[in-house]
Amino acid sequence: MTLAMSWDEWARHDATALAGRVRAGEVTPAELAAQTAAGVAKVNPTLSAVVELFEDAVADPRANGTNTDGPFAGVPYLMKDLGPTLKGRLQEMGSLLMRGNRAPADSFLAGKIRAAGLNIIGRSTTPEFGCCSSAENPAVYVTRNPWDTGYTTNGSSAGTAAAVSAGVLPISHATDGGGSIRIPAGATGNIGLKPSRGVFSIAPYASDLTGLVSIQGCHTRTVRDTAAFVDACRGGAPGEFMPYWTAPESYADLVRRDPPRLRIALSHEWGDYRAVPHFVAELERAGRLLESLGHEVDWAVPEVDFRAAFAAQTTCYISNFAQTVNNLVGALGLERPPADLVEPVNIRIWEAGLHTSYTERARMQAVFNATSRAFGTFLEEWDIILTPITALPTPVIGTTEYLTVSDNPDVQDWFANLWRNFAYTPLSNLCGIPAISLPLGWQESGLPLGIQAQTRQAGDGLLLQLAAQVERAIGGKWNDGRRPGVHVAQG
Template sequence: MRHHEYVRYDGIGLRDLIASGEVSAAEVAAAAKDAIVAANDRVNGMTQIFDTPLGSAPDGPLAGVPFLLKDFGPVADGVEFSIGSRALQGVKSPQDSELMTRFRAAGLAAFGVTTVPEMCISYATESVRYGITRNPWDLSRGVGGSSGGAAAMVAAGAVPIAHGSDGAGSLRIPASCCGLVGVKPSRGRVTGAPGSGDPGFGMTGEFAVTRTVRDAALLLDLVHGPGVGDKYTAPPPARPYLQELGASPKALRVGLSTTAWSGVAVDPEVAAETVRVAKVLSELGLQVEHASPEVSWADAFLGLKGQLAAVAEPWLTSPRPPQPDKLEAVSRAVLAWVRDLKVTDLLACLAAQHRVSRTVGAFFTDYDILVTPTLGQLPAPHGTFTYDNPSHTVDSWLTSIFDHGPFALVFNVTGHPAISLPLGQSADGLPIGVQLVAPYGREDLLFRVAAQLEDALPWRDRTPPFSG
């Protein structure tokens, strides 16, 4: 299978080629290995490339489809997860996560691990350990974070699907930066078992970035559902998500907002593309009007700090505490800040999460979909989110991140499902993602509307200059 042929297909397309006998799984694997090496040379999106892909079910629904794992974990038995840090070099997962078990059962063939910012706490995938991950649309621009390596490699043509996680936009924002589909499922839709029952105090969820809506829908069909003893369990879908593609969404009521809850200015190109998408939805028969939940940004920001405490806890309580000189400055600052938290501080963070959840939940009693930009700005140049400024505090550094991406965090706080779609482009050809959000547990509505937009505003033939 030639490289230019391999990169034309999404996951389902490759699956169908293998199933028909037109190509063999071995031929796809060889093409994938070459594509991964070539893409990594361009964008630096890998922490490791496996000599042999991790074993998967040969009769799975996505049997033989190439796939990548995120350096976040533990995920896969025996595979190093360093979370982008020199401090965790050599630490390996003691077992497969339940999600990894489902990836294997789906037939996905994992070829390696993708880059992340240290501790997965930045919108820039630029770690000291692995260096800068570059955007295949413009090598001088960032790929977002924390699933930045995953998005860079999918966009660069390495694989059609890559694992990621989303704690404050970490799937949707890289998808927006790299022109991909990024889904954050409802809280409890995808299990964190057995390692975590309440990831990030319910704010973090794992899933994937893809090139097409149908790949995202099928993959969620294959991996959703609770693990044993999960604290949160999302209501099961009425039918497979893949069946939502092609279903009419015309009776839905849609709210449109391009105003950030933090009050920060939104790039005019980003806002204009979001409004254009809303106009297309109206032309498709949906009832669209300007509306937004009245979110307290102070509460959303405070809620994030509870998640930071959950992220930091394993680093602070580990039998092998990280050596300070092997941590980046921002990681040292975050760990010091969390170490000084009082129980009452943490309870205030959790109470703020609940207030935001109530407000957004009330909005979705009147609306079926909310449309916003995914990011407030175009993909940022490298170095934008460094902690080198001596005047930076944890708060000021976080503010600089959320000034760039003010639309994603709220829905990690609330647990609502959200998807970023690559529906727009800037005058310079950079991707602009548009975010759709649905009521809790209603990924079916997201896929229904997303499929309509994929048909109306197709992106399949748009490819980055540094890919393929």
């Protein structure tokens, strides 16, 4: 098969550039899909990033419901195998229990994605129910990091992270309940925005109130692609429980201008949690870059009861996941998750959270409120909080302590251990504030290290403006212009 572009040429295009070439008549959506499919064939045996390609969507993007006149003009897109559903397509959620599960209807966001001109051509990997830090269960699949296949991508948007990083495609779906967009973006050198509440709908299965911490988004390699995705796909479904907000101008226009001079707080000593010294040094280096762009940068920590906040976040996860698992098990006519089909920590979460009382949830919500107000007060004085994306280095493949295949008998201890590593991302979910991971640092292992910027509610545009300013300052060369060892343009 003759491809529309060389792999080096393909890897130099972001989604916006590919869409421009379609509109210019230089390439067709079907040719873009064929090239992506060839990219999957090239790297997926090594990375295990893609669960399935939809052959019909590759062959004929318009038959897939893609609006090729939309802003993305038929650019290929993978849907994480969790969250938004596609009518009649498999959605197996990284779980043996859900093998063969087909969605009865499209979700609202799936319709927005297709209307935007993104051609959903397949599914990317995720850990079981999106509940842990890595898509790493040998009975299902083991997703590997393109920068070094001995390491995980982190999670839970594992396959998307690997596929975008390896140059298979320039944009792909991700979800985030506590860092699952930003943490894998940080470990694979991608851009990952977790938007504010009230941006992307999760209808019809939940709302921003019932989901509480879960949010939708994407991975990209350029800021303008992220901006265009938010512009095209934001908005609530009819009858949303809470209002959805709109920005005063499109982010695609906004990111062309630099932000005003900002007050930026470097921060990593969050209660009991500290980043390793090398990560602190990389955070300082990012701070110096921002200082050189005219921003005011200093060290500061929000006055938050971090122990209470993480305890409340744990209650939220345990009770939310327990109900998710219970709904799936019940729909299959089962009374409990089968031990041979559901990973052990997910069974323990189901047991621990199924009968969470309203009183416990009310206490949790009171802490959510207090924490959100504390961050809000801090963000009246500071415009941006800058942290490393994680406190500890990305684990090697086979590190089970963060996985739901762990033999840890204590669910509370399992979550407490999770927070020691993934300390800086979950509280933005709790507060509903936006946060973005930018590929500005390096780990001692040679993997990328994302630097996270967070800001006040509905400040998504400001984060993207700052990211675009940095992108211009470095000549567009995220990751110092390097590519990972496993990449479509290698070999």
